[in-house]
Amino acid sequence: MPSHLNLFKLEHFRMRHGGELNHAILAYETWGVLSAKKDNAILILTGLSADSHVARHDQHDTAGWWEYMLGAGKAIDTNKWFVICVSSLGSCKGTTGPCSPNPVTQQPYKFSFPDLTLEDIANSSLEMVKSLGIKKLACVIGPSMGGMTALALVLQHPNISQHMINIAAGCHSEPFSTAIRSLQREAILKDVNFNKGNYSNEQWPREGMKQARKLGMLSYRS
Template identity: 45%
Template sequence: MDFPCIDRLEMRQRDLMAGPEPTYEKVVTGYELFHDSTPFVCDHGGVLPQMDVAYESWGRLNADRSNAILIHTGLSGSSHARSHAKNSRPGWWEKFIGPGLAIDTDRFFVVCTNVIGGCYGSTGPWSVNPATGQRYATTFPLLTVNDMVRAQFRLLDHLGIHKLHASVGASMGGMQSLCAAALHPERVGRLVTISACARSHPYSIALRFAQRQALMADPNFRRGFYYDGVQPHVGMKLARAVATVTYRSGPEWELRFGRRRRAPDQPPALCPDFLIETYLDHQSERFCLQYDANSLLYVSKAMDMFDISQSVTRRLAAQREHAAADLGHELATTAAACANVSVCMNIEDQPASTTGHSQAETEDEIAQDLIAGVRNAKQPTLVLGVQSDILFPVKQQREIAEILRRAGNERVTYYELDAMYGHDTFLIDVVNVGAAIKGHLENTT
């Protein structure tokens, strides 16, 4: 039995020991940097003494600053959603953003950021901690989706944008989008959430757990302190293979790959053999040096912890307040934490020692807690789900629409697509996904 796939892993290991190191700092270029020197207090109590937010923009901000759309990325997305003069490479939403397109840059000023915790320009584990002069690695503070959103709003403050025309996102971007609309409702005019959820289901936590375990089990991971050595590329490749199965499996694979083999005249092999296997191998190989392993850990953990329930939001706000007090920035930071007064008005009633998880137990308690969590999100809303999505199944999309409606939002549109690309449909199906977004953003009735 031959193992060409193992040969290749070992060869790359040798190359990496000798050669240049990770490419992810070079993957994205041509972005703008917003540097914020105000300490940023995270939901779980960690503090970033300063923060960079990488962003790109398209279109022009109008005179009354009312035409801005914020695009939120998925787990490993960069700010490069579309090509532009400083970076001509196609962006991850190239066909969705542009003049006359679904997100029309003739009408709107479109902004996309790299989330904090990421590795494409924004402050993340790969960044140097100014307090130590060393990269954060796994000393980086735990992040939540709301931390990512609050960092984005600091950027919007810097750009002079108080209220967005719309907040738009898919996958983890949909979590951010929902979070922005629910926790910062005065800043979000319209909401678009695609293939996301109101709280992560144990099944999706399980799948991300398996990915993180694959990564952390790589001997090169070294508890996150790998920046001076060989990257945990094998673990990253495994993690990505699992992720790709959850992103892309759907009827498409049956049509595209079926049971066809790479080399039908050769005997079956344990290394990639069926076309679906060579596809996964290629996809994960390409990814494994383009994204920072520590970013994968932190950002995927933030997805696991996402829960828009009111009890969770309140407890996290209380933790943040507590941490800010410790920092000696009490007044300034509490004010920021409680920008949304209605969410935080009862902070003083909450114990500060809890850790940001809902205590709701019954189905009804869970639903009521979720409904209370989105009670301020009264914006016109588009919720879009894809029937072949196994990672964020339509059941979770229906839940988002339902809790918004039960909370009193009378302008919720819910679409369910019979598309074949699974979770990644939002990246591919410009005809259906694009039209739904365009209709929602430009609707004037």
């Protein structure tokens, strides 16, 4: 595990649509120094495909997905702010998701993973933030899906943050977007290698994923 990656355990986490995750793990990273009053914390919530590695921690580290935005003297100035980014619940990027082993069966969750919502991602991230002794965020920032997660967070917990920055995210899905997402799921489900979700790392629904990504790229552009 990289030295900059931290792990937080969700002992018993109730999901919005029912079901529960026990001993789930959230991977997260931090930059800057938390003030004595713990009032300078910024939470970054990720887009669909990003992980917690927003930017380098030192010169030997690999570049992050928002390198030009986060760091000393940059727009999100780590000389001033204590910045936290979580790999979203369900992402399988260090954080528990459908590919993770179910602690009861020791087999990957796959389709038995509870239905996941943006509210679940928001609330699990908030549990991690609270574990650091932070009662109120200075700002929550979310690009793309992270923006929708940020909205879910502040709607459920109106006093959790002084400010919110929502980047390229709407408050709901338009009919066109809903239709595209339906086609994306259908492309994956109908791939012969999908096998009702019981596919292996060697034989997975590659073609369905390719078609789904192509559809996504059409809808991401404006």
